[in-house]
Amino acid sequence: MSETNLKSKFSSYIEKESFFDNKDALTTNWKPENILHRDQQIDNLASILAPSLRGDDPSNVFVYGSVGTGKTLITKHVTDQLGEVADDEQVDLNILYINCKMKKVADTEYRLLARLAEQLGAEVPSTGLPTDEVYNRFFEALKGQKGVVIIALDEIDALVKKVGDEFLYNLTRINDDLKETKVSILGISNDLNFTEYMDSRVKSSLSEEEIIFPPYNAIELREILKDRTDRAFVENCMEDGVISKCAALAAQEHGDARRALDLIRVAGELAERSSKNIITVEHVDKAQEKIERDRIVETVRSQPKHSKLVLYTILEMVEDEEEIATGDVYSEYKQICEKVEVSELTQRRVSGLISELDMLGVINAKVISKGRYGRTRQISVDLSEDIRRQVNELVEEKFYI
DNA sequence: AGTCCACAGGAAGGGCAGGCGA
DNA sequence: TCGCCTGCCCTTCCTGTGGACT
Numbered sequence: 001m002s003e004t005n006l007k008s009k010f011s012s013y014i015e016k017e018s019f020f021d022n023k024d025a026l027t028t029n030w031k032p033e034n035i036l037h038r039d040q041q042i043d044n045l046a047s048i049l050a051p052s053l054r055g056d057d058p059s060n061v062f063v064y065g066s067v068g069t070g071k072t073l074i075t076k077h078v079t080d081q082l083g084e085v086a087d088d089e090q091v092d093l094n095i096l097y098i099n100c101k102m103k104k105v106a107d108t109e110y111r112l113l114a115r116l117a118e119q120l121g122a123e124v125p126s127t128g129l130p131t132d133e134v135y136n137r138f139f140e141a142l143k144g145q146k147g148v149v150i151i152a153l154d155e156i157d158a159l160v161k162k163v164g165d166e167f168l169y170n171l172t173r174i175n176d177d178l179k180e181t182k183v184s185i186l187g188i189s190n191d192l193n194f195t196e197y198m199d200s201r202v203k204s205s206l207s208e209e210e211i212i213f214p215p216y217n218a219i220e221l222r223e224i225l226k227d228r229t230d231r232a233f234v235e236n237c238m239e240d241g242v243i244s245k246c247a248a249l250a251a252q253e254h255g256d257a258r259r260a261l262d263l264i265r266v267a268g269e270l271a272e273r274s275s276k277n278i279i280t281v282e283h284v285d286k287a288q289e290k291i292e293r294d295r296i297v298e299t300v301r302s303q304p305k306h307s308k309l310v311l312y313t314i315l316e317m318v319e320d321e322e323e324i325a326t327g328d329v330y331s332e333y334k335q336i337c338e339k340v341e342v343s344e345l346t347q348r349r350v351s352g353l354i355s356e357l358d359m360l361g362v363i364n365a366k367v368i369s370k371g372r373y374g375r376t377r378q379i380s381v382d383l384s385e386d387i388r389r390q391v392n393e394l395v396e397e398k399f400y401i
Numbered sequence: 402a403g404t405c406c407a408c409a410g411g412a413a414g415g416g417c418a419g420g421c422g423a
Numbered sequence: 424t425c426g427c428c429t430g431c432c433c434t435t436c437c438t439g440t441g442g443a444c445t
Contacts, residue, residue, distance in 0.1 A: 110429065125421055130428060304432065326408065349433060351409070367409065371443030374407025 017234065019268050019279060025232035026265040028072070028258055032227060035077060037220045038070050041211055045078045048209050049186075052082065052148040053091050057182030060172065060206050064192050065213025068256030071188050072099075072154055074213075079152060079186075092147025094120070100159035109167045112159065113138045120145065135170070142174070145181045157189040165202050172205040215255025221247035225260055233268065238279045242267065245284045263287050289384070296383065297390050299360050305398065306345050307353045309336060312395040314354075314363060315388055318381045325376040326351055340399045354379065 024030050035042065051058045065071050079095045086093035096119045100112060113134045114124040120141035124134055142149065151171070153159075160168065174183050187206055216224065225243045243264070250260035266287035271279040300311060313333040317324050330347050337344040345353075354377060358365040365377040383391075395401065 108430070129421070133428095306432090345432090346434060347408085348410085348435080352433090355410085367441095369441035369443090370407080371441070372404095372406060372445095373443075374405085375439095375441065376406095376408050 019233050019237040019272055021234045022231050023265065025228050026261045028261070030228070031073070031077065034227075035070070035074065036224050036227060037216065038074050038213075041070075041074055041213060042078060044211050045074065046082075048211075049078065049082055049150065049184075052093050052150060052184065053086060053089065055091065055147055055182075057148055057175070058150070058184045059208035060185045061187070061209045061211065062207040063186065063188045063211045063213065064194070065190070066192070066215060066254050066256070067190050068250075068254070068258035068260075069213040069215055070257060071190075071213050075152055075154070075186065075188060079150065092145070094145055094147070094149045095152065096120070096149065097152045097154065099154040101155040108159075110134055112153075112167065116151065117141050120149075139174070139177070142178060142181050142183065147180075148182045148184060150184050150186055152186040152188065154188045155190060156187040157191040157194040160194070168206060169202045172202060216251065216257055217255060218244075218247045218251035221250055221255065221257060221260050224257055225264060228261060229264060232265075233279075237268075237271075237277075239281060241281050242279055242284055245281050249284070249288055259291075262291055266290055289386075293384070293387050293390065296362055296387050297394065299362060300391050300394060303356075304353075305342075306349070307357065308395045308398065309333065309340075309342070310350055310353045311357055311362065311391065312336065312401075314357075314379060314381060315392060318379075322380060324379050326354060326379070327376060329354065329379065340401060342399070351377075 025032075045061065045063070048061050049058050063071050063075060076097070079097070083093065083095050085091075096116055098112060098115050098119075110129075110131050113131070117124050117134065117138040120138070121144075122137045122141035124137055156168075168185075168187075171183070171185055185206060222243055225247055229238070229243060246260050246263040246267070249263060250256050253259055263284060264287075267279055267283040270286050270290070271283045274283070276283075300308060303311070310329065310333055313329055313336055314324070316336075317329065317332055326347075330350050333350060334344045354363070354365055357363045358377075362383075363379055363381050365379045367375065368378045369375045381388075
C-alpha cells in the first residue's frame, strides 16, 4: 500500500464514526441493570441463601444449565446483593467465588484449594506442597472465620470430570469438623447429567437444592440483545433484522446468550472495518464464520505437537477419501513423523489424540463396527476451506513441512 | 453358535519441567 | 543444593466389544 493510500485509510478511519458507544456492555462480565427472563431463578437462589443472614448455614445448592444461560451472572448478582446486605447489617458472611475451569488457576484440586485458602487470607505457594498440606491450610483459614462461608464453584463439572469427586466429598463433610464456621457450597455446572459422575453420598449432600437454567429461546435472546445493544452501540447503526438474526443463530446453538453477544460484537467490529456505514445481516454471517474459525484455530494452537501432526495427517487424508479409520491415520502419521524427523507416538496415544480432537469439535469421529473387519473410529472432517488452510499453515510453520 | 478382527479405552506408572521447603 | 510435590504427556499392558464371516 502506498504512503498516501495508507494515510487516507487512517484518516477515513478517524472520520468514520465508531458504531460502539460502550463495548463493555457486550461482554459477559457486564452487569446489566435489569436482568431479563431470570426472575424465577433469582428469586429461588435468593431464598435459598437468605438464611445465611441470620447466621444459619444455607442448604448446598446446585445450579444447572448449559453455557450462556446466565448461571454465572445470576449467581454473582445474588451473592453480591447478599454480601452488601450482610455488610450493612454487620453479619459475618464470606462469599468465595472460584471458576474451576480457569487454566493454571483452579483447574486441579491443589489449585482450587490454594485459591480458596488465599481468598480467606492464607498464603499458599502455587506449587510444591503436598495436597493434604494445602487442605490443612485451607481448613485452618476456615477455622479463623466466623459465621457463614459460601463457596461458589463455577464450572464444577469440568473439575470433577478431571480429578474426580473426592475433593467435593471432603468439602461437603467439612462442617463436621468446624465449630464457629458454617460452610455452604454453591455448585454451578454446565452439564445437566453431571451428577452421574459423582458418588451418591456427594450427590445427595450437594444437591440439597437444585436450580435449573433452561436455554433462552429466540424471542428472549432478542430482548436481551436489544437491551445490551441499546447501551453498546450508537443509535441507528444497524440494519433491520440484525438483532433477530443474531438471536436466531444463537438460539439454534443451545440458546446461548454469550454466543449472541459475541455475534453482535464481532459483526460490529467487521462492519467498522468495512466500508459500510451500517451493520448488515451479512456482517452477522461473517461474524458467525469468524467466531468458529477463531475457536478452531485457537484450539489447535494450544494442542500438543503430536496432536497437531495427527490433525495434519487427517486433513491430508480426507482430501482423497471422505472417511478414514484410526489404523489408516496411524500408518500415514508414522510416515509424516519420519519425514519431519520426529519420533512417533504409540497407537494408543494417537487413538487418544484423535478422541480429544473429536471432543474439541475439530474433527468428527464416531466408533463403528465393521464386523469381521474390526471396530474403529470413522473419522471425517467438516471444516471450511479457510479453516483447513489456517490449520495447515500452523502445522507447516511449526514443523517446516 | 462361535470366532475373530481392529481397534476402543481403562489402569498404572514413567519421565520430565516447574516450583517449593529446608 | 537436595528431596519432594504436582501437572502434563506419554508408554505398557490389559480387557472389552459389534457384527461380518464361518
